[in-house]
Amino acid sequence: MPGFDAELHLRLLGERALLDRGAQHEASPLRAAADALLAIGAADRAVVDEVLADYRLASRLREGEAAFFEDGFEPGAPATEPLPARRVVPCDVELELAIGTLRARYVSFSERSTTLDALLRFDGAVRRRGLITAGFHSGPPSLTLTDDRGTAAPAHFSGGGGETYWEGRFMTLGPLAQDTRFIEVDGQRVDLVAGAVRTESWIEPLPDAGSAIGYLWRVVAPHDDFFSGVRHETVIETLVAAGALAPDDPALAEVRAVATAVQEGAMHGGPVPRGLPEPWKTVLRPGRGRGPEGMLVVGAATPVFDGTAVGVAALESEKASWRIDVDVAPASAMFGSAAGRLAWWAIDDRGGHYLGQMGNWGTEQDEIGRGEVHFRPVLDKRATSVDIHPTGRTQRAVIRIPLEWP
Amino acid sequence: MSDWWLGLEPAQTTVDCGGARHTLRWERGTLTALDHPDVEGERALAALGGEPCVCVEVLDAWARYAADERVLVAASRGPADHVPREAWGSGGDDEEHGWVSYGSMPDEEGADVQLLGLLALPGALPDRLVATVAAPRSGGTAKLHAALHGRVAAALGVWLGEPGAELSLTVGDAVALTRDGAVIHAQLPFSWIVSVWARGLATVAGRFCLAAETADGRTYELLTVKPDFGAPERVRLQL
Numbered sequence: 001m002p003g004f005d006a007e008l009h010l011r012l013l014g015e016r017a018l019l020d021r022g023a024q025h026e027a028s029p030l031r032a033a034a035d036a037l038l039a040i041g042a043a044d045r046a047v048v049d050e051v052l053a054d055y056r057l058a059s060r061l062r063e064g065e066a067a068f069f070e071d072g073f074e075p076g077a078p079a080t081e082p083l084p085a086r087r088v089v090p091c092d093v094e095l096e097l098a099i100g101t102l103r104a105r106y107v108s109f110s111e112r113s114t115t116l117d118a119l120l121r122f123d124g125a126v127r128r129r130g131l132i133t134a135g136f137h138s139g140p141p142s143l144t145l146t147d148d149r150g151t152a153a154p155a156h157f158s159g160g161g162g163e164t165y166w167e168g169r170f171m172t173l174g175p176l177a178q179d180t181r182f183i184e185v186d187g188q189r190v191d192l193v194a195g196a197v198r199t200e201s202w203i204e205p206l207p208d209a210g211s212a213i214g215y216l217w218r219v220v221a222p223h224d225d226f227f228s229g230v231r232h233e234t235v236i237e238t239l240v241a242a243g244a245l246a247p248d249d250p251a252l253a254e255v256r257a258v259a260t261a262v263q264e265g266a267m268h269g270g271p272v273p274r275g276l277p278e279p280w281k282t283v284l285r286p287g288r289g290r291g292p293e294g295m296l297v298v299g300a301a302t303p304v305f306d307g308t309a310v311g312v313a314a315l316e317s318e319k320a321s322w323r324i325d326v327d328v329a330p331a332s333a334m335f336g337s338a339a340g341r342l343a344w345w346a347i348d349d350r351g352g353h354y355l356g357q358m359g360n361w362g363t364e365q366d367e368i369g370r371g372e373v374h375f376r377p378v379l380d381k382r383a384t385s386v387d388i389h390p391t392g393r394t395q396r397a398v399i400r401i402p403l404e405w406p
Numbered sequence: 407m408s409d410w411w412l413g414l415e416p417a418q419t420t421v422d423c424g425g426a427r428h429t430l431r432w433e434r435g436t437l438t439a440l441d442h443p444d445v446e447g448e449r450a451l452a453a454l455g456g457e458p459c460v461c462v463e464v465l466d467a468w469a470r471y472a473a474d475e476r477v478l479v480a481a482s483r484g485p486a487d488h489v490p491r492e493a494w495g496s497g498g499d500d501e502e503h504g505w506v507s508y509g510s511m512p513d514e515e516g517a518d519v520q521l522l523g524l525l526a527l528p529g530a531l532p533d534r535l536v537a538t539v540a541a542p543r544s545g546g547t548a549k550l551h552a553a554l555h556g557r558v559a560a561a562l563g564v565w566l567g568e569p570g571a572e573l574s575l576t577v578g579d580a581v582a583l584t585r586d587g588a589v590i591h592a593q594l595p596f597s598w599i600v601s602v603w604a605r606g607l608a609t610v611a612g613r614f615c616l617a618a619e620t621a622d623g624r625t626y627e628l629l630t631v632k633p634d635f636g637a638p639e640r641v642r643l644q645l
């Protein structure tokens with residue numbers, strides 16, 4: 001918009017935020033506005049960085065190192081090539097180990113490491129013997145994985161769990177033979193005969209890339225289970241001031257309705273108002289019957305899109321939920337502001353929409369993030385395929401997974 | 407820009423320098439270490455490996471930031487914008503402790519910490535640093551506009567008892583203050599920061615001050631507005 005001074009707009013927001021000390025522990029309005037202006041190309045990155053640095057300094061003077069202007073997020077280097085090809089093989093076997101019962105779900109091989117995705121159940125006696133430690137930095141002891149050439153490697157755990165189980169991945173730091181016919185887990189053999197489902201993947205441009213409304217929808221979409229809302233009014237005010245939105249744009253009412261529903265707990269059983277636009281009406285609607293039960297080993301990798309590369313190892317569906325196990329490069333693509341991080345959506349072949357949120361997550365070697373994306377609502381039992389859409393700023397990848405349940 | 411400091415009272419603070427309590431005093435635009443008549447000699451000693459002189463460090467930091475516009479962004483906007491004046495670096499809550507040596511810190515990290523240290527000094531020295539940076543400037547940038555805006559907004563909030571009052575500010579030579587419902591419209595020059603704010607004249611006798619003129623720093627002609635936002639009125643102030 002002619003005459004719009006992005007720097008002045010941001011600095012005046014910064015002034016307002018400094019004097020509004022009651023809001024000092026909420027998400028920074030300055031950051032929200034800055035990201036919005038960058039997203040629509042209405043501000044220069046160097047200018048934005050200077051403004052943020054200035055008010056970060058001011059905030060430090062008042063609040064110390066816990067200053068509310070601090071976001072401290074550094075994006076990683078963009079991906080330049082797809083993730084390394086992986087051989088992913090379903091297992092679905094149970095092994096009795098000294099530490100408990102291990103249900104091996106699939107094994108994933110790459111040129112750098114081997115990963116066993118598993119659920120480990122144990123009883124109190126095991127814990128008391130000290131085999132399973134308790135506390136924040138705890139988990140099961142490492143396993144030894146061995147391929148059919150006799151190459152063995154310790155596999156260290158990452159994941160989450162509870163009182164009687166751990167669920168996650170045991171990963172070696174070095175590779176085992178990718179074409180091995182079996183894998184031994186602490187000496188117990190697991191034959192690898194089945195294959196992954198055949199998938200397709202491609203990238204598409206986003207129809208609303210760079211648009212103000214498109215950015216607003218990214219802002220209000222909860223990206224993890226702790227999401228409690230954003231300063232959507234600050235973002236709207238900024239986009240209107242920049243001339244990117246008309247103040248009476250009819251889409252704003254829909255955005256506000258969804259943002260308010262999310263802030264009032266609609267994602268966690270709170271009230272879902274009538275009249276929400278799709279896909280939000282479907283995504284936020286509580287309970288929709290039961291989903292199919294099963295695991296599909298996928299082993300898909302996307303082309304690079306918006307400097308990001310994604311791999312999907314598996315899709316698991318249960319009665320009340322479904323999730324995918326993913327790798328993302330750079331790992332930082334799962335974090336940061338709405339402008340920069342991946343959004344996760346899915347659409348099945350019946351037109352059903354699903355919203356994905358980050359679950360258990362860790363950053364592995366070479367800055368590749370690995371973890372879970374949980375989708376809601378439950379997967380439609382009648383669907384025969386689902387398209388996973390990891391979505392960037394201007395492009396999204398599409399991974400089409402046939403839902404051929406074993 | 408001569409005599410920009412006219413009407414700005416002297417300000418001082420004490421520091422722990424070499425185990426003794428030393429005084430730094432700002433007066434008529436200059437910061438002086440009262441206990442070190444030979445500052446260059448102290449610098450030479452430190453350069454030869456002697457113990458850093460805290461007073462000289464403060465003087466050097468002051469000189470370093472005397473033209474840094476970040477001072478205007480970071481410093482307090484006034485009574486409504488509290489900046490802790492604790493013993494920075496010493497870890498204590500002694501309000502008289504203003505400075506300890508940061509000479510050993512890495513350059514960039516130490517530099518920001520020194521700026522924050524200056525702005526957290528007890529007393530009026532931080533306001534004098536704001537005036538020092540603002541005095542030669544006349545606005546014209548977003549950063550300077552925001553610096554003026556923040557101080558005007560803070561002062562208006564205190565004056566009206568409305569901390570979140572919405573301000574629409576125009577920077578210009580003419581002065582004006584009106585109210586249109588919830589929005590306060592102000593037109594002020596950037597020099598208001600030095601001529602009014604830094605002199606502690608933003609609000610006088612229940613009025614908001616748009617301009618202040620003085621020839622001796624004791625007698626002022628103030629242009630003020632009453633809370634009814636009527637026409638500006640001249641007021642004479644004798645200190």
